[in-house]
Amino acid sequence: MINGNKGMFKLFQGLRICRGVTPLTHLFFADDSLFFMEDKGRSSTNLRRVLKNYCTASGQVINDDKSGLIFSPNTMLRQVRLCLKVFRIKKNKGFGKYLGLPTDFQESKKDIFKGLVENVLLRISSWNGLFLSPAGRLTLILSVLSNLSIFFLSVFKIPVSVTKKINSLLSHFWWAGFRAGRSLHWCSRLFSNLPKREGGLGIRNIECLNRALLAKHAWRLVNNEDKSLFCRVFRERIFGRESYVQGMPIRHKGNKSWGVRSILHGLDFVLQNIAWKPGIDSNLNVWSARWVDGGMPEPVDLLLEEGFGFMKDLRIKDLCFNGGGWNEGMVRLIFKQESVDKILATPIISTRIHDEVFRPFSNDGRYTVKSGYGVIFEEFFNNNGTLKDKERLNLKKKRFCKTTLWKLPGPQMWKILLWKIIIGSLPGLREVETLEHLFRDCDVSSRIWFGSVLGIRTNQNNSLDLGEWIISWITYLKGQKENCYGLIHFLATLNSIWLLRNNSVFRGETFVPKFFFKQLGTLASLVIKTLEIKNTNDGDGDGVSITNESEELENQSNCLKNGLPHFIIGPFGSCNRWRIMVDASWDETGIAAFGWAVLGAEGKPLFEGMLKGRAESPLQAEAIGVLKVLEWAKAQGFLHLEVSSDCLSMLQQWGGVAHKHHHIKGIMEEIASISTSFHCLCFSFVRRNLNKIAHSLAKRAMRDC
Template sequence: MIFGDSGWNGDLTPRPSRVTSWGVKSVLHGLQFILDNLSWQPGVSSNLNVWTNKWVNGKCPNPKDDFLGQDFLFLKDLTIRDLQLNTGGWNQHFIRLLFDDETTNRILATHLRPNQVVDDPIWSFTETGEYSVKSGYGILCSEFFASKASALNRSRMNIKRKEFCRTRICHLSGPQSWKILVWKILLNSLPVGVEFEKRHLPWDLSCCLCHSSFTIVESIDLIFKDCEVAARIWAGSSLGVNTEQAGRISAGDWIINWIHYLRTLDDWEVPTIQFLATIVSICNLRNAARFRGGKFFPEVFFRFLNHLVGVTMEARTQNSKSLGQGSSEAYDDGNTEQGLGMNSLRNGNPVYVTGTAGSCHKIRLMVDASWRKLCEASWGWIALDMGGHVVGEGNGRGFAESPLQAEALGVTMAITWARDCDFLHVEVSSDCLQLLGQWAGYGAGHYLIAGILDDIAILSTNFHYLCFSYVCREHNGPAHRLARRAMTMA
């Protein structure tokens, strides 16, 4: 509540006056800013206009070019409820007639909660869907620097890369110092020549590795990708990377693309460690050349690089043994309450247990999912009895807005299959720690899967016993292959 002569009327509108308070103006602009950036999570009885409300990826959808003429006039009052079937779910045929493929996939990936009748406002810049001052401030900073392209790109890049660091970098194997270095590279936070030049500090701005051109200021892109010495290192590494093929892409985006690619490999962890170790070795070489006058000797450098990879792999093996699992995602130290809980999940301790486990027959559902950027998703599951024999399997495909949502949908489909097969005692195993952490209460709930978790809670009432546990990625290969097979099916 605002007291005093602030220039307010009772309905939160400024009182006419010769001079309006800056506080009043700020609050009004803040309210309008939130309203302009809110999107909607539609309910099953949504009366929101399809064209004038932001409900598809935080934007108002546009129709196909075919409907921009006379035909579109008859659809201008179309509501979201008109895009749904009377029996529930989306009317895919009608939606494909109105929208292009990308918009159609995003609409079909929007999860409709049966018990959600009203439309919920969503702040799509946070995981929980709730507004936070931090997220709003970041967006306002981006808009404020709109006239300065470099500052704008960096601000937007930081938001995107921070999310990547939180969801990917922290989950990789390797020493914490490696992850911090990659984090700083992605956020342009290393003390290199361009940063000293901005602050007008006396510093040798040239590249200390190649010294090929004193007119090019030392930057993160130059050190880790464009420098002649860096290019030779990447070409001579076990990955055999040709940095010239990257073109003018920034080093941060280049690293993100490589990590995404390496994660698609079946045996992704060893090349990922080699990739990160090469980045760390280049940084150490640069520091040695900058502060101690060191030089690049290929034989010595690659001997050090191979030693660094070997030590890291040995430490990872020891860490996996101490956890009692072959987990490739052992990254936290377990010192916090959340860390202890995640280690408990990795050890196979069940979460979200409903009912009581009896001595009767129980099956274990191994579930995995696959996801593509155009909101295409697929999932697969395999059912094992208590003796480890396969008693059934299945897969399917659909639409999801994120990999996490795809994993949650995969679990839903697997549980539905188990219910239809009259299995009453079920243990569901997934390799997605983030999803299991949602059930265990670790971290904030994600608005994209809130409705799916409610659906799973309703499905759990059909079982005498149901629980969820973690399985490492190496042991979840059959379900992973079933999910990939479904993705490639027409």
Template structure:
């Protein structure tokens, strides 16, 4: 529920329910219960204001307004409950010809299919097979839905009578009041229509549109209609729906057009829909005779066009000049910038606007098409000019290139997106979907069109390929090089051709010596399934020992299931644009020569300190400019031949570098000494500003004190800089006392505001002591110790009952690629131990919350790195009548921790029942638990 969205007639916004939920939740729960039981009418809750939003700058008639319904949030809660339940089943009842509001379907599916189909029509210049594309616009589609038709459709789709009653109650009990000039004009009741603003409306309109979709599909199946096939093996493309935007593709014959027109008339008569002929259009393939085109346009009463226009906000057909076609993107960015120029914004404020607004403008078209480099450069130039600012002579000096600003903040940049890299990362998302959704309709069309006899990874551009396909191929390398195969059974992974080693390895294994003819080629041949371990004896001679070591640490499951492609840079193994961009851009930037190789580069540690500083964003931004030599000091200006002398105007004794301004100028020494920090600047030790800050922090061991110190340094540096600028540009004499007062005042003001925004939250961190399990249950505590240098790990498990008696335990040494893998292996060993002891009811405890989340919610929290182990654990869990997964703090898991610590230095497996190791005995006794004595105790 949107906190600040416009409220309905009752005046209560979403923020009211957020803030006072503890007070109103009982009323909401009771109302929802009574509504679902049919005990209460929601007519009073369903009063709705209509706000008229202009579609054009100067509206002159009612058709120039878009009516938006402002429902009461109390009603929206009830409606949202129904919508959330309905959304789950939509993929099973809505065909792939509709992609709006259906989970796991995207608007890009329709755009890519429309682009491919219109591209096919545009190129069809010869032959007797004439085809057309019909773009249909429905007039006030939501407002014209007949309620009896909606109810009949819901029942026909198989919805329960009770469910349909609830939905129709939401639809039919509405009453409207139109708001004009801030005043409502009284309520009236409609007889049809769906509200734009009701959470249910989009899903109900999908049901209405699906009726039309089924009619067309049935007519094609019966032979009454013939759709378009891009190739002989391609699925028929007959129609594409996205909400109320509809496209139809047919063979251009009188029979087709007559049948489609009849379907339109029947559907409109039953549903209440009305075709807007003025906004609809027909586009024919160039080989269609002019006489036939005219005849069909008269039959539909729709205009003939040479260009289909836009579909879902983007052109359906692009001309030869892509730069010219995309000029509207640059115009939109420039319009935003022109509006911002009038505001007095700090560089930090500009950074927010660029990242959140300007860089979001090209995102949508970039997700489907590869922008020419010239377009990206023009947008980058406009954004760079805005960020550095303007003066009376034009654009201000750019102290750093845009490439530097596009680096990550911890690498010395500002984290702006490099649009070319971002464009590629967005397109790579579609490539990932092609690989992961081979049965989706749009993927089947692309496969039949461009790679019918091979996989996507081996596909080529082909003859007269569309722009969208060419764009996808440009981005394919991100997926092919950045993804990795996860070993489940190893039958689909080639040892020498596929990427299957986890990071930091990238790319296929390169043999150190030439392979022999009988050398194994599939990963499954390297696994000893009897012992469930790696057997690398067949390839040891061909690969380096370091590679062997890392292969041996890859987790092996039980062999059930198929190998899968994962994106190793996300914990869930699924490609995301964010991780794809960082992966691609970091490698792209490494390939760019560094023109500043002679200049000092601040460390990653310093940048992390600056951007985590608890201060005003403009001070963080100032620190970046100061250390990056991106400020107008006289020394920097002199080096660019923009100043006559580099000498400091305040003391005239040294060059005015940033270190001199903030640390070394005589008057500044008084500021630092008189500040609460009481610093005496040692001029001989000051080399660069970032090194001085790091050296200063190195003298303090407390983390909180370091945080307080860096914050105070930031405020004082800012105050010194402002005093220097006032002297340069306004002639105000510098004063150490006033500068100290300014810094402290600004700091106090900042923290007084921040303290008012702090909210206290109570977090249940759990007990710090071990607690016995319930009666009839057995508890196993699991933990792991891992050495990142040697990759050696120790697995520890301890089993106790409800009387706190020790039943057994183990300590096993092993090798693992990460601490997370070691923790999951420890749980696997613990569950195996419990099974061996014939436990029936088990509680599993560990201090790894990630693993507990994976075990509790495998569908939403699955971590690909431990997926095979988690599956093995869950398979073993079927051996117990009941099993519970519990997270505990590390302090309450001391027994398992000691067992793991003993294992990491051991030679082999150690199990015990009556005589645990001495360190473990001490831990158990400290917990106050009865424990058998150790043999050496």
């Protein structure tokens, strides 16, 4: 009813956010409706008539008390009075707040967003009556406080002063809890922001998170697959057209709203970290686009010396033959050998007409906030982190934090104590105390370790610093299968020594061996019992049975046979099919080889074939091998096929994954296209030991062809 016919649309024009973009006439929310119009001619009367016709047809009534009119500052007073007379509703100064955020940015941005800081303070104060351990505070920071302002962070660029204040509140809550005033932080805020796999606590930096969330909207604009109203309007606003192409300049004319500036803040990051998949008619510039394995190609030294000359405007389509495929002679003439190998390994997909943008940091080529935040924070840490932060952990300790620390059995508080020991930031130590003396070398600690279940003599290997000593023992105990609970006793002993020390310093308690070892045994037994109950529930609670590896692979194979609707032509099992075994081989230079064998009724090969080519990765080589087999089978006149491969990850990609790996996305499209040539086509998984014929053919092709 709003758009109506052409005559009606001319009488009711929408608003444009700038010249040359799609006009907006209306936006519908769950229980709100917004209408936009230019006050020209009889626009007010026509809109009122549209609303009246809608009410008559639907039986609904507009609530005038909850409705309002908003005018731009340059609207003439006569037009304002006319609209008020036509609609008979009140005039509003603005939209007010939406989800707690004001929609009008007339005042200081710092004053507008100070409510985000107040929300964090209010939530922390609501927990004031709780007795929270460091583990509890960390859980609340990661699950509640870091996500408290996620909506605002994903829409607008937050001032740096506000993000710093929020980061400061999170850090203070972690180290000092509810204590007011200044507190001592035993490691820098940036170090605690590091991911757990790199030695930090994984507390997200709000400034970096803000940019990563804004980059998500920018990615939608760059990725031309998104056809939503938001992308259509803002592509035209920022780029001046409906689709983005490489090297397109950003429109700088006119005043930009804070929302547009926020998107541009994320767009700068996206444009620096995107790459291209060239189409068969690619118009990408060879020297300015990232199209060779996510990077730019390296020209030969002669071209660099001559300043590229007439090849300065060379396009990717100039490097290809008209029928498809790379002009290998020209590629070798222009680029260095390393770039040549990568270019020739990049397939030219016949179904990909236009260039496609992708993210080289993710498997499926799409932008995610998680991957974007990782790249943004790494750059932020390298620019702002101190030398002490960067050298706090050696390679051995970093590997332990990445692979072992946070996967250890036992309560979270044990892991946090261990983390503080490893990074050397355990609070509360007196001047005469060291970590080695407290936990290992003093007389009481030595007696405790020797009298424990493990019977550790601390005078051995005591030249190591405490962190490396603990890592060595944990690594040793993890490998002791006959004493699977030794690791829990070790961690319980470490935690008990720390509790004993605190009780001695702050409560004046003395060390009573009999009482101490009794408490230690009770604590370790309780944790072991809890883990046994958890393992029992995980194994039998939902009726899940444990199967061996071969049964699991067979189950996956059966699921794959019944889960490939896009690649099965004809009813499964209704015809006599030729079974083709296929395999591929690949090396780091981009050389790939493919082998296949057609099996007879007794499993003996009737036809064999092998071929050599190029691929960007082993996964892509397996997919190209399947494509080559289908092309060969089509040429031979086979109409009923079952293609078997031992690459389970490739078959799983075909079995319903929402976003395919960017290395095989285009190849899958070609396979889907050629599959229409067969009456019956299905894919199945086969174990490596049953695919020896195709595997040996691929190896021979790699060696001999």
